[in-house]
Amino acid sequence: MRTKWAKYAGIILLWGGVGATLLCASRRVARHDADLRISGVEIEILDSTAHGQLVTREMVRGWIAASEKRVEGRLVSELDLGKLERDIARNGFVGRVRASVDYSGRLRVDIRQRSPLMRLLVDGYNLYVTEEGHLFPAPRSTSIYVPVVTGGYRPPFEPGCEGRLDERLRMExxxxxxxxxxxxxxxxxxxxxxxxxxxxxxxxxxxxxxxxxxxxxxxxxxxxxxxxxxxxxxxxxxxxxxxxxxxxxxxxxxxxxxxxxxxxxxEKNYQDFSKLITFVKRIDRDGFWRSEIVQIVASTAHSGALEVELVPRSGRYTVRFGRLEREEEKLELLERFCRSDFGSAHRDDWRTVDVRLANRVICSN
The missing domain is CATH 1.10.287 (Helix Hairpins)
Incomplete structure (x- = not known):
């Protein structure tokens, strides 16, 4: 009987010791957190090498300074990490941001930037567009190698527009x-x-x-x-x-x-712009066209339909592609022409190459 009670007493003492240790540790952590100050800032841009330098560490430091004014030397308890994340995320080319403070007091900011699909550079517009249809202004003094859309085309949104395309349409x-x-x-x-x-x-x-x-x-x-x-x-x-x-x-x-x-x-204009995004996706996923097409000239026909011309890297001609319909058929026809002996030998002789008609390539100088 005594052995049984001694066993229970040992268990109680053991768990009591564990509880006391945890309580002591939690109080020590609480005192540490209460007195902890920011000792430095560490910024990690997770995909900068893959997508170019849309976001730099200097830019992020500027955003942090604009949000909190003074960070280093400040008590961690006074720093609102949620507000800091929201302020940084307001920059449209920031896809995701996470701010945290480690045990030594270093503020760590991890940023994943958006991946642009194309650049819209028509009259009054200078925007990047992602595959998901997210719009954000092109940052100053930065450039990403993506297809550029120029011409007299008028997008269905304002020049300073920012955000998802489908949300903009829903709001309109x-x-x-x-x-x-x-x-x-x-x-x-x-x-x-x-x-x-x-x-x-x-x-x-x-x-x-x-x-x-x-x-x-x-x-x-x-x-x-x-x-x-x-x-x-x-x-x-x-x-x-x-x-x-x-x-x-x-x-x-x-x-x-x-x-x-x-x-x-x-709705039709937004559909046309979505078709333009889909068309650029098709070009981006094709190794030949990704290296060959450097510019897309977009315009609006008298009927109101969106029409495009392509500017290739090789040759002095422009490709009259027309409406964004039968895209795969036109691109296959144009690729066969570019790879043919005739197309390679005379690529500098033409001013325009027209693929708007079915199964025909019409060259003119």
């Missing part, structure tokens, strides 16, 4: 839907006017007169003519009011049709 559609709802609300006053005018016409139809007992025929006939004249006047006012109501309704309907057409055009 929601704004358009609110505008349509406001226009529909604008019809209500005309509905009320129409009900009131219909009731006015009913009152006109119900207007009657009766001959008085001792009233002369001539006097009664005069009153009848007065009533007829009043009814004619009321009917004219009724018809005029109906015309005004219909004109007002037509104006509202016209604005609704314009907004719906604008919404449809907006």
């Amino acid at each position: 559609i929601e704004k358009s839907e609110r505008r349509l709802a406001e226009l529909e609300t604008g019809k209500y006053p005309f509905y009320r006017r129409e009900r009131k005018n219909i009731e006015y016409n009913r009152e006109t139809r119900r207007m009657r007169i009766r001959k008085a007992l001792l009233e002369s025929r001539e006097h009664f006939r005069g009153r009848v003519e007065e009533l007829r004249a009043e009814k004619r006047d009321r009917r004219r006012r009724y018809r005029y009011e109906q015309q005004q109501i219909q004109l007002g309704m037509n104006r509202v309907e016209a604005k609704c049709r314009e907004e719906l057409a604008r919404q449809k055009k907006l």
